[in-house]
Amino acid sequence: MNLELSPEIKFGLQFVHPTIMWILLALSLYAAYSGLQVQRTRNAQGEEKKQLIKGKFNNKHHQIGSIVLALMVIGSIGGMFVTYINNGKLFFGPHLIAGLGMTGLIAFSASLSPFMQKGANWARATHILLNFGILGLFVWQAFSGVEIVLRIISKA
Numbered sequence: 001m002n003l004e005l006s007p008e009i010k011f012g013l014q015f016v017h018p019t020i021m022w023i024l025l026a027l028s029l030y031a032a033y034s035g036l037q038v039q040r041t042r043n044a045q046g047e048e049k050k051q052l053i054k055g056k057f058n059n060k061h062h063q064i065g066s067i068v069l070a071l072m073v074i075g076s077i078g079g080m081f082v083t084y085i086n087n088g089k090l091f092f093g094p095h096l097i098a099g100l101g102m103t104g105l106i107a108f109s110a111s112l113s114p115f116m117q118k119g120a121n122w123a124r125a126t127h128i129l130l131n132f133g134i135l136g137l138f139v140w141q142a143f144s145g146v147e148i149v150l151r152i153i154s155k156a
Contacts (some may be wrong), residue, residue: 010086011156014057017079024071025142028135031068035063035131062113069110076103095144102134104139109134 005013037057044052076099082089090096109130115123 005085006095011152013082014086014152017075017082018026018076018145020071020075021145025138027064027068027071030138031061031064032131032135034064035128037061040130061081062066065113066108069106072103072106076100095148096140098137098141098144102137105130105134 033058037052037055037117041049041052041055041057079098079099080090109127112127114122116127
């Protein structure tokens, strides 16, 4: 596949994926925070529970989680697409493998939502473990991605 794009556009496209992913990392951290608040709400008593319920963390977590899922899938596909457009191939390495793994894991994690809504504690525990694993990989991805961006800039 050889898209006829100007060199400027091809160069600029290389920064869309990293930008989306850094925004996504921030959203993921907020999703983790709101998820922890959902857990606190579930376990709270009395006045503390009333205050936490007012924060509507359950709705926030569900909405942010949906955005995170969508951006993860779109960002992963977009990153591979731009790499292919600019290089005629994908670079098979740890960054790509971890990114694809994260994308699969986040889809699996999101698929547990109906079970969690029915009160399945196994699904909730699995969801939490998967998401913290993804978050750890994501932090590593962010730093390995910066190395890739620096290589792109140095070649310009």
